[in-house]
Amino acid sequence: MLGNKTLANSCFALFSLGAIAISVISSPQIARASEQPSLDSLVQQAASKDQVTSQQAIAKLREFKNVGVDAFWNAYQKDLPNNSQLRATLDAICQQKDCDASRLYWYKDLEAAKTASKESGKPILSLRLLGNLNDELSCANSRFFRTALYPNAGVSQLLRDRFILHWQSERPVPKVTIDFGDGRKLEQTLTGNSIHYVLDSDGRPIDAIPGLYSPQAFMENLKDAEGAEKLLNNTNDVKLRREVLVKYHRDRLAKIERNWQSDLKRLNLPAQRLLEPIAIRTPANVDATIASRLTFGKMAVEMPTLTRTPSAPISEVIPPSPFAKLSDANWARLARLFQNRVYLDQGSLKLMERKLSPSASMTTVVNSFERAIAQDTVRNEYVFHAQIHSWFANGEFIGNENLNGNSLALNSLNRRVYDQLFLTPASDPWLGLVNENVYTGISKVN
Template sequence: MKRMLMAVVLLAVIGSLVEAAKPSSPIDQILANPAAREQAIANLRAEGPAGLAKLDELRKSITDEIVTHSAANPQQPDARLTARLAAVETLMDEVAAQRYACKSRLFWYTDLEQAQAAATKQNKPILSLRMLGKLNEDFSCANSRFFRTTLYANRDVSELLRENFVLHWKSVRPVPRVTIDFGDGRKLERTLTGNSIHYVLTSDGQIVDALPGLYGPAAFMSQLKTSLQLIEQLAGTDEATRSERLVAFHQLQLSALDQRWASDYQTATQLLNSGSSAVHLAAPSPLRAAQPLKATAAPPNAAAAAQVTRPKKMVEMPLVRAAIPGAEIPANVTDDKLWQIIASLHAAESKLDEASMELIRSQNPIAAHAVRLATTKARIEDPLVKLVRTLENSIAVDTVCNEYQFHRQIHEWLANSGRSDVEQFNERVYAQLFLTPSSDPWLGLAPIDTYTALPNAGVAANR
């Protein structure tokens, strides 16, 4: 009898252990079963942003549990909850098709036809990112990595994108990677070359505008809001009218951009020549707040757009350009100091918000640990302060260079065409603006006329 009782007890204990070992929720089942995981990801992606939102709610509940546990047990973190949170965040990246999706909460289509179908259904335009590498991998091209931290993680940018656009990305080609082996177990890995561009498209894929390279958060939002206003005015128009308004819009943008460039160039030249010590790119209070282009504050309505014709532009712009010699061609300006001063005039457009700062801090745990060791002097000793200031400086310079050089050329191209195929246009952008044509498999990194003293010039092509 005792043996029978002991057997029953033993079976009960084993049963309880087996039950405890079973996944306790669908998410645990997904994490424990690779096959189920792949299917679950496919199912959630099929739901679009709603599928990602389900995981985000789960993430929030786990985060709340961690906060509650930490409050009650400050010295004993719950490893199980921490592991579940990390697993859910990894799953979010896979469902969203974007690294750090737990910060941005953005869902991306990787098939343009699917994006167009979703955009048509939701009556939204498309924001289509073209890049080297993939958005859901750490080692995508540098610009796309900065997009994830300084733009998509930004709360205001994220909200604008989630509410107003259907998002899509496409890899133009793999991104070149280089590894430096120090020979003692240490390695340094980086990406080389590569650029990215955001296209604003109508739901049927027509180009409205294109933002080349990296922009500061405020500048990025300003450009997107301008496009959204224009798209509202294009709604319900026939093909011919739409093309006319798009051409007129880009003519007006080009005219306004040239006027703004003339003003900035004059101010920056005067400051440079005066040797003013008051110019600090990262100053908390920039020399003047960035002012939106007159044309971008409100896109032209049909009546105003009709007035912006090429003859009118050809009459006005020589006068603007003649007023400040040399300012009419931003591409000819190669003085780095001058570009830094111009960037300082718009420094407010590149300030990072706390959400981006939090993500950057999580990517730099050594620096974050240093801050915790000196909390009383954190404002002075925080290693991230200098890092972020340098980053904001770089973004500010990128913003004005991209706007005055690349975006200016894009406006000119689009002002000369009523409708452009995004794939063909993108080929032109990468070939003529980014100087990385698809015809060059080596992206300019292996010139055939350079002697390297290496067999086959160090080139290996395994396919």
């Protein structure tokens, strides 16, 4: 009797397990999942020359985020340097031009980035730029980020491991084409600047890193801001948030002030204030040549064209540049104090070599670019970043309110940066490139 009962129970158990298995297999969700292509299959489809097949696979690979980026890169890493189609496919997966050099996954939707930040516990690094990060001709500084920063091994690892990446276009980037009349055309961008915002998981600003920095200085600023974000520990206590951020920025501003006075002394220059009053500009006295001079690296690219572009009348009163407290020669001397800390690693050098003309001197180009990065680093830190620290230290842009999921503090900070620091206000649709009171002999622009 006992043996038969045991046998019956065993049969019942097997029957139950079988029923469960049949139920699981027949589940619509599981069935659909089993029909989904594998990651390897998606990688192959993304590389297809059939555009529809490729685009569908790219969209699915983006759902895998960094895993999708790595899967495609691992499959085609040997072919990528010499295959523009494969590079363009990887760029689409990453949403960043030259992604084969950085392997970074970028969100374009801030809400999705905030969700990922909450899930991972990582802060957001949000880039604002003119144009699009996945286009060859985005603004000059964003192109320099793709060369000097994102391919750098240390920067790339830091961004992948400790930040959620997001970019958003501030506005389209102006482009100019020079037709030489013999089939050759030169196309380049004019004016514009870029900034990295460090945000918490609600999209509220912690810090902002304006313009181009050396990889070493960029990482130092990122780590400082990350430390401040961790102190907040996702708190919604408005008073505590204000206290932490005000102290953080006051400490950073005091450190920059000490470094500024020390550097002036090393150069045998008289002591002077770090921060000068900002001259408020209107569309009538915004000039693209002045805005371009705020960024040393891209000035070398844009100035030859800008000086030949009709702009503001010479007689018009233009407020002084925020960099006027030192002459160009003294800014260069100051940058040389830190030149040994500015160097491009192999990831950056390989990308530069791929983009250079075969007749160009790699050594000359690299040395010139590194000198420009050194100048932009000290200028951005002692002028732009110091001013941003000052705003935060005074309790500005530390809001807790949200409107339709968008941080009002971030939007206000970004507007102030582009209006007052970068001199490309939204109120000027022409970015200082057009003045209606200058006669050009050409039919009016629309």
